Amino acid sequence: MIARHPLLRRVLEAVATLLGVAVLVFVMLRAIPGDQVTASLGTEAAALTPAQRAALEAYYGLDQPLPAQFLSWLAAVATGNLGMSQRSGQSVLEMTAAALPITLELAVLSLVIGLVLGVAAAMLSASRPDSARDAAGQAVGLAGLSVPAFLLGSALLALSARFLGYNPNAEQFAALTADPWLHLQQLLMPAIVLGFGLAAPIMRTARSALLEVRSQDYVRTARGKGVGPRRLALRHVLPGALVPIVTMTGLQFGYLLGGAVVVEQIFSVPGIGRQVLLGIQQKEYAVVQSTVLVIALTFVLVNLGTDLLYRVIDPRVRAS
Amino acid sequence: MTATITTTGLPAAGRRGLVRRTLGSRSGAVGAVLVGVVVLGALAATLGLLPDPLAQAPAQRLSAPSAAHWFGTDQFGRDVFARSTAGAAASLSIALVAVAIAAVAGTAAGVAAGYFRGWSDRSVLGVTNVLFAFPPLLLALALASAFTRTWLTVAVAIAIVYTPIFVRVARGPVLSLREADFVRATTVLGFSPLRTLARHVLPNIAPIVIVQVTLSLSWAVLTEASLSFLGLGAPPPAPSLGAMVLEARVLVNVAWWTMAAPGAVIVALVVGLNLLGDGLRDALDPRNGSGR
Numbered sequence: 001m002i003a004r005h006p007l008l009r010r011v012l013e014a015v016a017t018l019l020g021v022a023v024l025v026f027v028m029l030r031a032i033p034g035d036q037v038t039a040s041l042g043t044e045a046a047a048l049t050p051a052q053r054a055a056l057e058a059y060y061g062l063d064q065p066l067p068a069q070f071l072s073w074l075a076a077v078a079t080g081n082l083g084m085s086q087r088s089g090q091s092v093l094e095m096t097a098a099a100l101p102i103t104l105e106l107a108v109l110s111l112v113i114g115l116v117l118g119v120a121a122a123m124l125s126a127s128r129p130d131s132a133r134d135a136a137g138q139a140v141g142l143a144g145l146s147v148p149a150f151l152l153g154s155a156l157l158a159l160s161a162r163f164l165g166y167n168p169n170a171e172q173f174a175a176l177t178a179d180p181w182l183h184l185q186q187l188l189m190p191a192i193v194l195g196f197g198l199a200a201p202i203m204r205t206a207r208s209a210l211l212e213v214r215s216q217d218y219v220r221t222a223r224g225k226g227v228g229p230r231r232l233a234l235r236h237v238l239p240g241a242l243v244p245i246v247t248m249t250g251l252q253f254g255y256l257l258g259g260a261v262v263v264e265q266i267f268s269v270p271g272i273g274r275q276v277l278l279g280i281q282q283k284e285y286a287v288v289q290s291t292v293l294v295i296a297l298t299f300v301l302v303n304l305g306t307d308l309l310y311r312v313i314d315p316r317v318r319a320s
Numbered sequence: 321m322t323a324t325i326t327t328t329g330l331p332a333a334g335r336r337g338l339v340r341r342t343l344g345s346r347s348g349a350v351g352a353v354l355v356g357v358v359v360l361g362a363l364a365a366t367l368g369l370l371p372d373p374l375a376q377a378p379a380q381r382l383s384a385p386s387a388a389h390w391f392g393t394d395q396f397g398r399d400v401f402a403r404s405t406a407g408a409a410a411s412l413s414i415a416l417v418a419v420a421i422a423a424v425a426g427t428a429a430g431v432a433a434g435y436f437r438g439w440s441d442r443s444v445l446g447v448t449n450v451l452f453a454f455p456p457l458l459l460a461l462a463l464a465s466a467f468t469r470t471w472l473t474v475a476v477a478i479a480i481v482y483t484p485i486f487v488r489v490a491r492g493p494v495l496s497l498r499e500a501d502f503v504r505a506t507t508v509l510g511f512s513p514l515r516t517l518a519r520h521v522l523p524n525i526a527p528i529v530i531v532q533v534t535l536s537l538s539w540a541v542l543t544e545a546s547l548s549f550l551g552l553g554a555p556p557p558a559p560s561l562g563a564m565v566l567e568a569r570v571l572v573n574v575a576w577w578t579m580a581a582p583g584a585v586i587v588a589l590v591v592g593l594n595l596l597g598d599g600l601r602d603a604l605d606p607r608n609g610s611g612r
Contacts, residue, residue, distance in 0.1 A: 013449070020450035028466045146590040148542050150549040151565055151583045158572040158579070258457030262546055276458065277550060280465040292454075292462050300453050 007308070014304045021296045022077070026070050029289045077293065083286025085279075092290045095275060100294065103264070103271035105176075106187055106194070107256045113195025115249060118144075118202030123233060125203070126210035137203065144200025149259045153193045153266040160189070169267045190263035197259060198252050205248040209241035216240070250306035257295055341603035348599020354592025358585060362409035371399045373406040373559045382575045391581040395571055400564075400578060404585045407561040410554060411589070414475045415540035421479035423533050426486025431517060431525070433487065434494030444491075448484040456481050460543050464552045471554035478543050482536050489532045493525050527604045534600055538593035545586050561586050 054063070064072070076083070082092035117140075125137030161167040168185040176183045213219060214237055222236045261273035268274075272291060279287030342348040364370050377397035385392040391400035433444035451459065463477035497503055498521075506516040547553045548562030556563065561582045568579035 016446065017449045017453050020446060021453045024450055025462070028462050142591060142594060145594055146538070146542075146587055148545055148549075148586060148590075150546055150562065151579075151586060154565055154569050154572075155579065155583065158569065162573050254455040255457075256455075258455035258461075261457060261461060262550065265550065273458075276461065280461065281551070288462070288465070292458065295455065295458055296453050299455060303453075 010304065010307055014300055018297065018300055021300070022074055022293060023070070025289055025293050025296070026073060028292075029285055030066070073289075077290065082290035082294075085284055085287050087282060087284065092287055095287070096272065096291060096294050099270060099272045099275045100298075102187075102269060103257070103260050103273060106191055106260060106264070106269065106271060107253070109187055109191035110194035110198055110256055110259075111249065113191055114198030114202055114252070115245075117195060118199035119206050119238075119245065121199065121203045122206030122210055123238070125207045126214065127233065129211060137207070141200045141203040141207075144196050144198075144203070147196075149193050149197055149262045150266065152196060153190065153263050156189055156193060157266060169269075173268065173270050186267070186269065190267045190269055193263050193266075194256060194259050198249075198255065201248055201252055202245060206241060206245050209244040210237055213237050213240040247306075247310075250302070253302045254299055257299060338600075338603055342596070342599045345599045345602055347595040348603065351592045351595025351597070351599055354588050355596055356592075358408050358589045358592065359412065361405035361585075362412050365402065365405035366409045370405055371402040373398060373402040374557055375399070382571070382578075384575075385577055392575065392577040394564075394567070394575070394578050400581045403559040403564060404561070404581045407559040407564055407582060408585050408589060410471065410558060411541050411544050411561050411586075414471055414478070414544045414554065415537050417472070417475040418478035418540045418544075419482065419533055419536045421476065422482040422536065423486050423529060425479070426483040427490045427522075427525070427529055429483070430487040430490030431494050431521060434491040435498050435513070435517060435521065441491075444487060448487050451480070451484045454481075456539075457543060457546060460547060461550065461552060464547055469552070469555050471558070474544065474547060474552075474554050477547075478540050481543070482540065485536065486529065486532060489528055490525055493528065494521060497521055497524055531597060531601045531604060534593060534597035538590045538597065541586070541590055541593065 062069070080093055082096065084091045085095065121137040121140045125134045125141075128134060157167065157169065161170075168182060169189065171182065171186075173186060174182040219232065219236055219240075222232055227236065257273070260271055261277055263269070264271045264274040265277055272295060276288060276291045276295070278284075279291060343352055365373070375398060377393070379397065380389075380393050381395055381397040383389060383393045383397075389399050389401065391404055394400055394403070429444045433441040454462075460477050460481045463480055464474055467473035467477065503516060503520055506520055511519075544553060545560075545562035545565075548560040549566050550562075551566070553560050553562055564582035565579055565586075568575075568582070572579045
């Protein structure tokens, strides 16, 4: 082993994983029925003479052996050439640069909602285990785990449009700089849907962590000193339970990126998830290939970041 | 999302005690009832005991729930109860096939990696890491779009997404089991590795795998429904719960039951599977003498 240092090894591991991700994405998109020629010409591709077809295949590089195609694609990606959309003529890099910040914004908003909802439900539950309160908190957790985002989103959109006459997502999506107030309203409902799903695992983790911390000596000491119940819960118990809560939240980032596909579709939010789905529907190979790669890259980097953060926060991780 | 437990080996009470303890706990009993009801409906639909889910009756379009149509009818006058149960049957069979593939492939790979270590461990972990690098739903989406769509390819796409979870669940305990005296003794006695794994290692990780199967089933049902909502599930006209919710989006204002019925079926099934998984986990955990 060259890399003895755990940190360096973790980074090398991430690079190797990314290479594997690139291979998988490449193979998946080669497996799609049809190819770039049929995708760009549609049914007219059937009218091509064999010579015309061969010329087009050479143009797209489809006559090269697969490893060569992979390497040239990888080299292009590494230099920021993510290909372009055949329909709009826009480069995928530009499209991604516009869409990714919206999805990240949605993710952050959902995280805040999920954390507030999940931790509040957990504190309610853990404050009196096996009571009606506990059952209510746990029911929220179970609902978050079991109600799919597409159902909650569709129902929420229909209900608020019907009974409140409120549907900001019916309007054209507003950029943050153009109309910040409308922009925020348009992101709110999708963020509530994602946040609700996120609250469930956070609630479950937080509840058991809080119950464990509550039984520790320092909490008993604080209670003995006469610390009030509210201050005890917020200043003594909650901080002690933060590490598992933060870990669980980090682990859920993948759920957010996957769920973004669903809620962005329902609420017409032009984020990265919608870009993938549109690419799949319109058979835009370059768009799907590069966007999936960008999402996986984001996910790997977030995981790496969380890992490194722990080495900073928790000395025990650093030692191992 | 990845729930793991530290149990090794079935407790002395044995399998019959396990079923009794699972159903004896509140969550296990409620879960079993919910799953049982949905499975009964799905079976009735599969055996043809219900109206044809594809039969159209334009005269009765969008009629509200009644004695004739328990869950009402949709925009083509098709019976929503028949469609929901047929959709549940489709969801359940795709989820079952997907989880069966994932459990067998993932457990086998995880056991081999943990027991043999070395290059097999490194390559299995490498592939697992790559699959874990994708958000689950996105990977299912990309895989489902890569194949020609049939219900089997949807099941395979979901199976690929959930295989690494079984690798992880199986590998961990095997790492410590291979060092256990009773496993090392089999090597001394000259047993073949295959016999050791089948007779001495697998039975000890079975409980964890069983709990994981139950929990994975609930995620697989959700994933299948999400895929069909996004238009990447099994192809129409076969009824599917996700696609029903999608169609209901434009109908829900005039016919709430078109969304409520398939939605309720999905939620009942997933809540039930989650509760059943919780009950099973508690029943298998030796730290809980009686379960909760």
